[in-house]
Amino acid sequence: MRPIDRFRACLDRMGGALRPGEMPDRETIARTKDDFASLVAPVLGRDAGADLFCRILDRGCSLDRIGAAASFFLQEQDDLEALNSLDWEDIRETLEDASGVMDINILTTLMGTLLSLGKLK
Numbered sequence: 001m002r003p004i005d006r007f008r009a010c011l012d013r014m015g016g017a018l019r020p021g022e023m024p025d026r027e028t029i030a031r032t033k034d035d036f037a038s039l040v041a042p043v044l045g046r047d048a049g050a051d052l053f054c055r056i057l058d059r060g061c062s063l064d065r066i067g068a069a070a071s072f073f074l075q076e077q078d079d080l081e082a083l084n085s086l087d088w089e090d091i092r093e094t095l096e097d098a099s100g101v102m103d104i105n106i107l108t109t110l111m112g113t114l115l116s117l118g119k120l121k
Helices: 003-016 026-044 046-058 063-073 085-098 104-116
Strands: none
Touching (some): 003 026, 026 063, 046 085, 063 104
């Protein structure tokens, strides 16, 4: 099983345990933030991953959007339609902020993906 599949399975389990409109508890959010940051750390670094997680979460808890953002950074573009325009803006800003520490080939690939999806202004 791919790492993104394990992460999405955890998100699905968490979502299945919540009632509609219910937010996960703080401990669950903190654990999910750590999992997200660890998952995207090889691409962005832990700090940039944690920051992106918080920005997405600040606009409302959406496990689908968090999973889609992780998919983008792992170049597993399964389910990107869950991301809204503000998420794409955050992704672009995160890439710009982390560009100094990222592998140039990965950065070029991800920016190229943003361009091909029409997400760059």
